[in-house]
Amino acid sequence: MSHKMHNKFFPTPKYLSKPSFGLDISDVSIKFLEFLETRDGVRLGRFGERSIPSGIIESGKIAEPKHLKDILLSLSKEEGISSVRVSLPEEQIYLFKLKVPREGAGNIREMIELSLEEYVPIPPAEVVFDYELLQEDEQNFEVEVAAIQKSVIESYLYIFKDCGLVVPSFELEAQALARAVVKEGDMDAYMILDCGNNRTGIAIISRGIVVFTSTLDTGGEMLTKLIEKNFKVTFTEAEKMKIKYGLTRNTENQEVFSTLLNGVSILRDEINKHFIYWHTTRGEDGKERPPIKKIILCGRGANLAGFSEYLSIGMHQKVELADVWSNVALPADYIPEISFEESMGYATAIGLALADLKYD
Amino acid sequence: MINLLPVEEKKNIASKYHVRMFVFYLYIAGACFLMALFALLPSYFMSSVGENFASAKLESLKNLPVSVPDKETMGAIKDINMKISLIENAEKNNFSILDKVVDEIISRKMPDIKITDINYEKKDGVKNIKLNGVAPNRERLLLFRQMLEADPDFSSVDLPISNFVKGENINFDLNLTAK
Secondary structure: OHHHHHHHHOOOOOOOOOOOEEEEEOOOEEEEEEEEEEOOEEEEEEEEEEEOOOOOEEOOEEOOHHHHHHHHHHHHHHHOOOEEEEEEOHHHEEEEEEEEEOOOOOOHHHHHHHHHHHHOOOOHHHEEEEEEEEEEOOOEEEEEEEEEEHHHHHHHHHHHHHOOOEEEEEEEHHHHHHHHHOOOOOOOEEEEEEEOOOOEEEEEEEOOEEEEEEEEOOOHHHHHHHHHHHHOOOHHHHHHHHHHHOOOOOOOOHHHHHHHHHHHHHHHHHHHHHHHHHHHOEOOOOOEOOOEEEEEEEOHHHHOOOHHHHHHHHHOOOEEEOOOOOOOOOOOOOOOOOOHHHHHHOHHHHHHHHHHHHOO | OOOOOOHHHHHHHHHHHHHHHHHHHHHHHHHHHHHHHHHHHHHHHHHHHHHHHHHHHHHHHHHOOOOOOOHHHHHHHHHHHHHHHHHHOOOOOOOOHHHHHHHHHHHHOOOOOEEEEEEEEEEOOEEEEEEEEEEEEHHHHHHHHHHHHHOOOEEEEEOOHHHHOOOEEEEEEEEEEEO
């Protein structure tokens, strides 16, 4: 709190801080985005996307370091990027809550380290972890711990260093998403769906902190392939059809709607499972979990026409598209040079770049 | 904010930040030094010119022919030198004895005896003191003489008889010889 206040009144000068880009790395693409702090507010700086050929990153693990290095090198050269805040896919991260007794908690890190073996199936020496304080009472500290295999972090770090890029932070993808789409200071529980091409990330945010994450191996590409197969068209044509018709039901769209419904219903059922799990189980502390206020959709896949309405009706819940600029102090007369649909795909990168403004 | 960057890397970034800050402060210090240098340059040049001007004036004054001092000036100089020499040699000539003699006289003096003049002279090793003063009457003057005679520091006390001619408010002359 005091650090925040200090930064509010005595912000780190730009000549001392190193402005960073938000870099959202997935198996299929790298998205980058930066914010520029101006006198009248924050403006969108450079942003863009580079596709990653399949096989270079698999489920968040780097399979072809050399190819990834080439992509990052060209990116840093073309865009003049020197510092990046990177998101890590949930598949590689272990997230859990832990109660650390106050007695003997001289060093919370050491206490967590001693408990790591109970939660992470990797020897503690091979784990990199960090924590965030959720709450505290007279007996205990309740902390949220995220842990990842050291070799995964090192493989990323090695490549970034090799490309001359400084990495001030490696964050959970869901944490970055939450920073972008959940209004700062909002303590309610929300489910965030990051609808990607090949995967759908599910994250539950409560009291502003990521408390649950899961990943489904289905995404927008699966829906395109269904159209491709059913209508015997090329992938590009199928993609166009998906964007044009989506899940809006009318005479012209009847067949596409039915085709997409098969895929989307699978997705809905999976999301519903997580939703029900959250509400029917108790937390680690034995208490009831806070009810999810609404489901927030982001990611390019969320732009599928009628998708939010379909989910809302199917799950009997409030579902809405994310406002990825909700926490960005944009000037009143300024509209970012990016369309709403496109901005949905940059939610993670926006959240990462926001960290540069809020925590630097 | 959970940051999964290894602790060593976090420390590394923090130390780099401090290095940047140090370099920045060095730049600021350097800039301040340069600014001070530029700000002081006019003063430096002006004082330098002033110094040169004063030196040149001094040189020209030195080269001027010195006027021969007149007789009166020379006399005044001689007199001052003599006085200075007297003061400087006071210690050498044992003038400090005077303090002791004056103290002795004053300690013997009654309050109604007034001393108006003391002359001290050292000649051939003999220390003569001549006192002038006013005594209220003959009895008091006599008592004063007796007091001085009783003092072992004085070898002789000479109070001429003429001092007793007047009965009251007697202006007396008294000659003492100190041991």
